[in-house]
Amino acid sequence: xxxxxxxxxxxxxxxxxxxxxxxxxxxxxxxxxxxxxxxxxxxxxxxxxxxxxxxxxxxxxxxxxxxxxxxxxxxxxxxxxxxxxxxxxxxxxxxxxxxxxxxxxxxxx
Amino acid sequence: xxxxxxxxxxxxxxxxxxxxxxxxxxxxxxxxxxxxxxxxxxxxxxxxxxxxxxxxxxxxxxxxxxxxxxxxxxxxxxxxxxxxxxxxxxxxxxxxxxxxxxxxxxxxxxxxxx
Numbered sequence: 573x574x575x576x577x578x579x580x581x582x583x584x585x586x587x588x589x590x591x592x593x594x595x596x597x598x599x600x601x602x603x604x605x606x607x608x609x610x611x612x613x614x615x616x617x618x619x620x621x622x623x624x625x626x627x628x629x630x631x632x633x634x635x636x637x638x639x640x641x642x643x644x645x646x647x648x649x650x651x652x653x654x655x656x657x658x659x660x661x662x663x664x665x666x667x668x669x670x671x672x673x674x675x676x677x678x679x680x681x
Numbered sequence: 682x683x684x685x686x687x688x689x690x691x692x693x694x695x696x697x698x699x700x701x702x703x704x705x706x707x708x709x710x711x712x713x714x715x716x717x718x719x720x721x722x723x724x725x726x727x728x729x730x731x732x733x734x735x736x737x738x739x740x741x742x743x744x745x746x747x748x749x750x751x752x753x754x755x756x757x758x759x760x761x762x763x764x765x766x767x768x769x770x771x772x773x774x775x776x777x778x779x780x781x782x783x784x785x786x787x788x789x790x791x792x793x794x795x
Contacts, residue, residue: 576723602780614771614786615724622781659723667779668739671723 574598576672578660583678584650592645592658592675600665604636604643607659609674615659618645647677655679684708685787687772693793694762702757702790704772710785712778713755715739715747717768718789724771730755731778762794 575597584590596604603622607615621627621636621643633646645658657674664670685706694700706713711732716724726739730749744766746758755774759766770790775782 605783614788616786617783620781620783661723663780667782668726668729669724669784671725673721673723 574662574664574670576660576662576670578658578672578675580673581676581678583680584647586650586652586679586681588650589646589648590650590677592647592660592677594643594645594660594672596641596643596660596662596670596672598662598664598670601638602663602665602667604634605661605663605669606634606643606645607661608656609659610656618658650679652679652681685772685774685785687770687787687790689790690788691791691793693795694759696762696764696794698762700759700762700792702759702770702772702792704755704757704787705753706755706772706774706785706787707753708774708776708785709752710774710776711752712775712782713749714773714775714784715745715755715757716771716773717741717766718771719768727757727770729778762792764794766792767794768792 578594606618609615619634659674660672661669688703714729715727728747730736772787773784775784
């Protein structure tokens with residue numbers, strides 16, 4: 573079956589670094605997406621990885637290991653506005669996204 | 682303003698009633714999607730359309746139908762609503778179906794079926 577696993581909730585301190593892990597199992601693989609979703613709002617795109625390695629985009633970076641079925645999202649210099657849920661999604665062989673339940677990130681001052 | 686709009690924002694519906702959730706995008710995207718989001722679960726795909734005139738079933742299509750008469754509109758219909766269809770519904774679109782295509786989401790419709 574297809575499955576995406578990520579922690580339910582994480583807490584971090586403003587200014588710190590946090591890593592949100594995601595393991596995936598999909599029928600075929602066409603990339604791994606990360607989205608951010610603030611409470612009561614729509615998801616918005618953060619990153620896409622299809623090759624192994626690290627993709628850096630400002631304070632956010634995303635890593636992929638295809639052999640391990642593993643990805644992480646790294647958030648640096650945390651700000652209060654980063655408090656949100658972070659959704660991991662794998663794209664299967666039919667180009668459909670399989671979504672994790674999301675990791676709620678709580679930032680404390 | 683370019684983007685996706687959904688209507689209504691929220692709705693309380695009696696079980697057994699018919700309801701259509703509206704979705705319109707002005708980005709001329711070929712692909713459109715309907716998801717439901719429930720607490721503790723990931724987004725689940727209900728139906729999708731890779732291009733105008735075509736539709737397909739997602740992971741949880743039962744009780745829902747869609748149509749794609751043109752590029753911009755992708756309505757979702759609940760023929761006879763049941764309480765298990767209480768959820769937040771998101772419409773999304775992407776330039777085309779296929780690998781790496783960022784999906785853009787509408788603001789969502791919060792539906793409660795009593």
